[in-house]
Amino acid sequence: MRALATTLLPLLLAATALAIPAGDQVFLGDLSRATKDLKHAAQSIYKGEQTIMRWVDQGKEFMKQHDITYELVSHPAFGEHSLRMTEPTLCDSSVKQASGYLDIADDKHLFFWFFEARNQPEDAPLVLWLNGGPGCSSTTGLLFELGPCRIGTDGKNVTHNPHSWTESANVIFLDQPVNVGYSYAEGSTSVNTSPVAAEDVYAFLELFLARFPKFQRTSFHIAAESYGGMYAPAIASAVHHNNLALAKSPAGAAPGLVHINLASIMIGNGITDPLVQMASVPDAACDGEFPVYDDPDGPQCQALRTKVPTCQRLMKACYNFDSKFTCVPALMYCNSQLMGPIVQTGRNIYDVRRSCDRSKDGDLCYKELQWIDTWMNLPATKKALGVNPALDFASCNMEVNQAFALQGDGARNRAKLLPELVESGIRLLIYAGDADMACNYVGNERWLESLESKFQTEFVKTTKQPWVTLSKGGFSGWVRSAGGDGFTAGNVTYVQVHAAGHMVPFDQPEASLDLISRWLADVPLTLNAAAMAAEMDMPLSGI
Helix, strand or coil, X not given: CHHHHHHHHHHXXXXXXXXXXXXCCCCCCCHHHHHHCCCCCCEEEEECCEEEEEEEECCEEEEEECCEEEEEEECCCCCCEEXXXXXXXXXXXXCCEEEEEEEECCCEEEEEEEECCCCCCCCCCEEEEECCCCCECXXXXXXXXXXXXXXXXXXCCEEECCCCHHHCCXXXXXXXXXXXXXXXXXXXXXXXXXXXXXXXXXXXXXXXXXXXXXXXXXXXXXXXXXXXXXXXXXXXXXXXHHHHHHHHCCCCCCCCCCCCCEEEEEEECCCCCHHHHHHCHHHHHHHXXXXXXXCCCCHHXXXXXXXXXXXXXXXXXXHHHCCHHHHHHHHHHHHHHHHHHHHCCCECCCCCCCECCHHHHCCCCCHHHHHHHHHHXXXXXXXXXXXXXXXXXCCECHHHHHXXXXXXXXXXXXXXHHHHHHHCCCEEEEEXXXXXXXXCHHHHHHHXXXXXCCCHHHHHHCCCEEEECCCCCCEEEEEEEECCCCCCCCCEEEEEECCCCCCHHHHCHHHHHHHHHHHHCCCCCCCCHHHHHHXXXXXXHHC
C-alpha cells in the first residue's frame, strides 16, 4: 500500500468564502467569566478516565475537558451534530478567531479554525478553504499558503503573512474528512468518498451560521485546492440542493435551517474532470510553460503519449459505470503510467522548476510541511486550539488517501455537478499555476472549455487576456472569462497564474491576494488600475 500512496498523493494533494458583519454581538462569550460565575450547577460526566463538566450560563452551554473550556452549539435540525468551540489568539491576535470541532454523534470530530477578516469583517465575504490530498489538512493552506501567519523555520514559531486572504475575507479552515489533521474518529469510523464528506460539511455550515447569525446575510464562497477540486463541487451541490429543499419546505418544517448564500466556487490547481485532465499530462510535461522534458518529440514524451488512449478508455468506463470496480483500475493506471514517470525524474511535481530530494524535503517536496507538523504538535498550540493533548497532528494522512483511492474516488467526474450550479448563478473560478504538474494548467483550462452550460459557447470563443495586479501593476498571468459585462469578474472564469506551482498563494502571494480580492468583489481581472479608473470615470486613488 505504501507504493500506491506514494504514487497517488503527489497527484491528489488539495484546498472557500462568506462575509461577516461585525456588530455588538459577543463573539464567543467571555469564557473566563463563564467558568467563574456559573448561573447553573455544573454536571460532571465520566468518560473513560476523563471527567467532562457541562453547564449552562446565560442561555449558552459550556463544557470542560482536557483542562480546556468549550462553548457548545447545537441545532434542532441536526440531532447528531454539535459545535465545540474555543477562542484562540494564535497566528493573528489582532482578529477574532474560533477553533474546535464539529462533533458528529459520538464517533466523528472535524477540526476547524476560523479567522475574521483584518479589514472591515462586517462587510467581508466568508470563505471556506479546503486542502485536499485526499487526507491533507487545511492547516497546510493556513500556515503555508494563505493564512494570516506562515510557519517559521523548523516549526519553532509563526510569522505574519501580509498577503493573507484574511485581508479581504473571513476564512474558515476545515480539516475534512474525518482523521485528517486534528480531526479524529472514535473506533473504526471513516469516510472514503467526496459526496459523504460533503454532507458533513453542510451540517457544519448550518451550525456555524446558527452560532454566528450575522454571517447569514453575507455571501459564501467555497475555495479548494488540488483534490479539493473533487470536494468543492460535491459540497457546493449539497449546499445548493439543501437550499432548494429549504425553499420548498412548509413554514416551520425545517426549524433553524437557513439559506446559505453560496455565491461562488473557487478551485486552485484542482483535479475535477480526470478524463480530460489526465490526457493533458504529456502536453504540459512536454510543451507547457515549464516543460519537464527538454525534447517534446523525444522518447520520454512519445512514451507518455502512448499511455493516453488506455487511460482515457479506463476513465470513460469509470464515468459510464461510476463504480469502484471500474474507477480503481482507471486511477491506478493513469497515475502510474502518466504521473509516475514525472515523479521519477526527481522534479518537484508541484513546481517543476525545482528539484525534489525526498530524503531532506519529505514525500511532498516541501520541508515546511514538516515544520507545520512540529508546530501543530506543540502542547501550547494544541491547548490554545482546543485540541486533546493526546492527539498527534500530521499534515497528510496516508490511510485516508488509500481509502479514497480504493474507492476510485479520484477518477470520478465531479465536473458533472457544476453545470446545474453555474446555471443557477453560482460563479465558478478555476485558477492554476503554470509550473505545476500535479494538476496542470493545460488540463484545467481544457475541462473548463468542455463544461456544458449556457456560458460554454461564449467561453470557448474567448482568448487569453493579460492579468495585471492592482497594487504594483505587475503581469501575473492570463484570464479567460464568460458571462461578465465588463464590470464584473464573470460567471465562468479561468486564470493561468504565471510562474506559480501547485500552491499558488505560496509561490505568488501578492498575485494570489489580488486574484481572490477582485473575484470576491466581483471586479474584472482583465483591467489594470488605470484602466479601471478610466472605465469607472473615477480618480485612480479611488480604486
